[in-house]
Amino acid sequence: MANLRNGSFLQKLVVRVPFIWLLAFFLLPFVIVLKISLSQTAIARPPYTPVLDLTAGWHGVTAFFAGLSFDNYALIGSDPLYVLSYLKSVEIAAFATLMLLVVGYPVAYAIARTSPRWQAVLVLLVILPFWTSLLIRVYAWMNILQRDGLLNDVLMALSLVKTPPAWLATDTAIYIGIVYSYLPFMVLPLYATLEKLDQSLLEAAADLGCPRWKAFWLVTLPLSSSGVIAGVLLCFIPIVGEFVIPDLLGGSRAPMIGQTIWVEFFGNQDWPAASAVAVVLVCLLVTPIVIYQHQAMRAAERD
């Protein structure tokens, strides 16, 4: 940055202001969560102990560290409620991501095949619902899925069912809600790679007598792998921690982990347990998050 040398003060400012903001409001909160996950619940304000008391000097610091324990983690490991909640979240996220890929790929592929003018319109149509509130979109499905809602009306009218089945408070409703809400996150990265795909490769495959499905399998799919990875990560990671969708569409019998954190926190007021559940969740997501960051940084540098 030779020609910005005069602006070295400005340059420092440009880097440091957002850097310090993120350290204070993204990294530091995580350190605090980690600390509280090692604390005990207490009927006090704040509702956990030990609290680091710097006014007590060195004695305060040693007392603080002596008070930390791994009890909350032992609790998570031994209580099937938590274990089942994690398993259910990962299961739902995995199947939902697979469904998103199956639904999203043909849509993204079709958009990439249309003329540039149509592509702009169709991409906008896919993005538009994403701009409206997630809460509203989930609520819209509550309208449709309720017992005397539109879906059952249609099924009854077509005589597909005799008695209207309950959709709400089932895993099916959660899957519908998730696939619906996350579809743009799957379609857009897939479209971005498919749109850049060199069509002449497919023509070459066809000229050499390769059937269409085989050309898709051998050429299109491998070349769009970066879009597939981006879409899968962009969906899978947040779905694991999803709260609104399972809370409104699913039941409370087998909660996903986001609901468990919410209940521990707001219902049981057990902040240390909620923190420990959150720490384990982050650990669970660390691998996909690191892969995602790597991908995102590479994509940013490629641009």
Place this chain on the structure above:
Amino acid sequence: MRKVSAFNLVSLAVGIAFLYVPIVVLVIYSFNASRLVAVWGGWSLHWYAVLVNDAALIDAASISIRLALLSASAATVLGTLAALALVRFGRFRGRLLFAAMIYAPLVMPEVITGLSLLLLFVAVAADRGFWTVAVAHTTMAMCFVTVIVQSRLADFDRSLEEAAMDLGASPLKTFFAVTLPLILPAVIAGWMLAFALSLDDLVIASFTTGPGATTLPIRIYSEVRLGVKPEMNAVCSIMIAVVAVAVTTASLFGKLTTARGRPGRVQT
């Protein structure tokens, strides 16, 4: 010339219908005269009239709008600075950590972001309310702004900036006279996205809010938790209309499309 097969057309039709049918159904039902949500009782504006007298709801809406304006603006400034840092200043100390802190919040489950920020506010004994939610929303939204502005910054011709500086413009002047106008569409798109994210957010706001700062999503959530309510159909329809008008207007001016996917990259 690309061929659009019947299969492609069907996928498109089904995909787009899947995205829009629930929203259309919601809007239609908001005009339902019947108290029973599932029974059609003819067209009516009754539920919109009910809203006008719902002081708590209007209060929540005004808080949400002020919150979104403030946090979107702060997030745009911080996010643009972060994008400049990442694209223009190459390798600086802590760049890897910095980049990690930009990309991680994009996928971080909201429950975790909300919980961790709340625990920070409790630890520093901050009074929870409007300002704590504003800080939380700014933090969450700035990373989205960074990613949008970053792709635009990486794109444009650096020699324009160099020319300005060779002609004696200060770095600050170069930024405002050359760089900012060129990245403005992305900055505006970033601001709009930050605004929408803030207006949308339920989870992070629920954790970080305090007495007297009930946002619109928190209010709607507490109403719809136990079932569908006709007034809520009307509120949601109004919000959908506002978003649809805003986004369509913006995209007609080409702002969103240029920021999201770059024109000229389209192959024929």
